[in-house]
């Protein structure tokens with residue numbers, strides 16, 4: 001059974017005096033508020049090594065290796081003996097009793113004999129072990145917070161070298177982070193997501209490769225209603241792992257991402273799991289610009305819903321868009337952006353509701369397709385064709401003559417900045433060039449409305465800027481209404497005249513951009 005008295009006191013008592021040895025930060029000895037002198041830096045380093053291995057024999061050679069990792073001087077062993085004997089005197093001076101803490105010699109090894117709980121490292125470990133045995137989360141949290149409060153900086157901060165720290169302190173730092181993760185996990189189980197979300201954000205910034213921290217942050221953000229940020233955290237981690245370590249996220253992260261996308265009830269805090277989650281207002285918003293570019297409404301969507309089996313993935317969405325508008329459709333993965341665009345582009349039919357484009361109702365699919373240009377989410381391109389051939393082919397599909405199709409292909413390639421690459425095979429195009437070609441294809445039928453599903457996905461920042469500028473120019477110059485889906489608010493701010501925010505299939509907000 002855990003000795004709670006030792007854990008609480010965690011110090012060495014003799015004749016009314018209490019001494020604590022600290023290694024979690026600067027190496028120090030304290031008698032209540034009085035700091036005791038353990039000698040100069042190298043002497044304190046020797047003490048720290050012995051205290052880390054309290055009540056265990058530490059060979060002199062080990063002390064030599066830790067002190068001089070590359071080339072120890074010939075006098076190394078002697079120097080260690082001198083330091084240890086001075087240390088022994090310092091401890092004896094500081095201590096009222098020879099029996100309390102002492103350095104003993106056994107052959108060519110030393111041992112610090114001490115109550116291990118008088119050394120903060122060992123007290124920390126004991127508290128963490130105690131916390132792990134606790135089933136009550138609030139007790140667990142207070143034990144772990146107490147253990148963590150003993151850290152005043154990196155272990156052995158003022159005495160160690162980077163080489164020695166990597167040998168002696170790496171495990172300790174891991175132990176601290178694990179304790180912190182366990183503590184934050186328990187706090188989330190207690191429903192304290194609002195209180196810990198900032199701490200988690202800072203920790204994730206400091207330790208971007210600790211996936212448990214990322215998972216805790218995602219969960220805290222989700223429970224704070226910050227679904228987009230929770231999913232952005234996952235995306236950022238996934239790309240960092242792929243780019244820098246060629247790794248996939250652990251299943252704990254990908255499972256959590258999927259659970260967030262499903263809005264799985266298991267993610268609710270236990271205390272509120274049985275309560276109904278506060279819903280954002282279920283108003284049906286109508287998108288109306290305050291300073292319309294034109295009064296002409298080109299897209300009119302009313303109460304649009306899509307069910308897949310028993311799941312309603314788009315839920316009563318209504319909005320209107322005017323000629324020349326660029327509307328950003330923003331929302332986390334699974335919010336229903338693609339499904340909405342697919343209904344508007346007639347790829348799938350709505351389960352409920354209606355829409356029209358330039359007055360043509362969604363039920364007249366053939367007529368509608370002539371008015372719409374589409375850049376799908378995962379547009380595929382035939383690598384063996386040239387850009388010109390590709391656009392001619394699509395122009396012909398829309399009934400253009402060969403000559404018309406050829407002229408339009410040349411014009412569009414010029415407009416999207418591919419004029420000099422039109423005769424090159426698409427296989428030789430960069431990702432950004434393919435996206436621009438995709439936009440050209442979306443314009444080949446001279447549409448009234450263009451639907452772009454994540455047009456900048458996978459592009460680097462200059463590529464994104466290029467494509468967005470192109471979209472805005474197309475909308476302004478040709479009076480085309482553009483609906484584009486994205487996860488990226490800055491992207492929306494840059495070019496959109498308005499934004500529609502979807503969450504779990506519902507339109508929860510609509511705003512006119514400044």
Ligand SMILES: Nc1ncnc2c1ncn2[C@@H]1O[C@H](COP(=O)(O)OP(=O)(O)OP(=O)(O)O)[C@@H](O)[C@H]1O
Pocket residue numbers: 261308313331332333334335336337338339340
């Ligand atoms: N054919 C389908 N059958 C069943 N469910 C589907 C189908 N297509 C989409 N869904 C579900 O509908 C929901 C909305 O998906 P949608 O692709 O519209 O989201 P999204 O907002 O575009 O997400 P992302 O940002 O990841 O592209 C998701 O939960 C998805 O799993």
